[in-house]
Amino acid sequence: MLTPDLGHGVGLRRQHFAEILANPPSLGWFEVISENFMVPGGNPRRVLARIRERFPVVLHGVSLSIGSTDPLDERYLDELAALARDVEPAYVSDHLCWTGVRGQNGHDLYPVPYTEQALAHVVARVERVQERLGRRILLENPSSYLTFRQSTLSEAEFLAEVARRADCGILLDVNNVFVSAHNHGFDALAYLDTIPVDRVGQFHLAGHSRREQLLLDTHDHAVPDGVWDLYRAAVARFGRVPTLVEWDDKIPPLARLLEESATAARIEAGVLGAAGSRRAHG
Numbered sequence: 001m002l003t004p005d006l007g008h009g010v011g012l013r014r015q016h017f018a019e020i021l022a023n024p025p026s027l028g029w030f031e032v033i034s035e036n037f038m039v040p041g042g043n044p045r046r047v048l049a050r051i052r053e054r055f056p057v058v059l060h061g062v063s064l065s066i067g068s069t070d071p072l073d074e075r076y077l078d079e080l081a082a083l084a085r086d087v088e089p090a091y092v093s094d095h096l097c098w099t100g101v102r103g104q105n106g107h108d109l110y111p112v113p114y115t116e117q118a119l120a121h122v123v124a125r126v127e128r129v130q131e132r133l134g135r136r137i138l139l140e141n142p143s144s145y146l147t148f149r150q151s152t153l154s155e156a157e158f159l160a161e162v163a164r165r166a167d168c169g170i171l172l173d174v175n176n177v178f179v180s181a182h183n184h185g186f187d188a189l190a191y192l193d194t195i196p197v198d199r200v201g202q203f204h205l206a207g208h209s210r211r212e213q214l215l216l217d218t219h220d221h222a223v224p225d226g227v228w229d230l231y232r233a234a235v236a237r238f239g240r241v242p243t244l245v246e247w248d249d250k251i252p253p254l255a256r257l258l259e260e261s262a263t264a265a266r267i268e269a270g271v272l273g274a275a276g277s278r279r280a281h282g
Contacts, residue, residue, distance in 0.1 A: 143217035156194035
């Protein structure tokens with residue numbers, strides 16, 4: 001999956017609009033939640049237009065509902081396509097999940113069963129979305145808290161096969177791999193090994209919370225050590241991939257977000273530098 005070499009970025013959040021416009025940070029790019037900017041006009045679009053003049057932008061959606069049995073929402077696709085034409089994002093992404101059924105939106109990212117039937121269904125819908133947008137999309141692995149008895153494939157196998165059959169990319173959320181590996185007892189490193197290197201177009205990093213025996217993908221604090229360790233393994237396998245630090249609740253000052261992004265950049269440089277040294281002395 002060929003994506004621009006954007007480097008490291010953070011999510012664009014309303015709390016930081018004024019500071020970013022007044023003093024643009026030293027940063028590779030911003031990711032925006034597509035649905036927050038779909039309405040033409042208004043202050044969010046004005047801010048986005050000004051930021052887009054200085055930074056690459058990526059659109060990341062939460063409502064495509066690619067795994068639902070409802071028909072694809074044509075109005076949503078029209079609005080997403082219009083936003084993409086206006087913003088000219090580096091790429092567009094969403095989640096391998098469903099968010100509602102029978103016209104009702106649950107406002108969450110629900111997992112799909114990993115079966116051949118579900119695989120064919122998702123692939124067909126991804127192909128239709130890509131045709132409608134005139135571009136490849138990236139699909140993100142969700143965090144999950146249950147599994148389906150009907151599943152015949154692992155999540156990683158399912159995601160890899162969707163990418164291969166639909167010719168789309170993968171947004172590999174390292175935190176979600178960590179969370180789901182803990183919750184379901186699978187090997188996070190084996191998950192990474194199952195994902196094809198040439199399909200990964202972006203990484204996500206985030207913090208999570210614990211509730212009794214479960215880890216919850218809450219995005220409400222700093223990236224923990226275990227996720228940083230898994231990120232090191234991801235960089236070693238997939239190389240230099242655009243990396244975003246997500247922080248969606250209890251949002252800190254912009255400077256704190258930039259610190260997290262800088263940490264990711266240092267870790268990436270360290271891993272790639274060590275790999276280059278080994279090759280040079282091999």
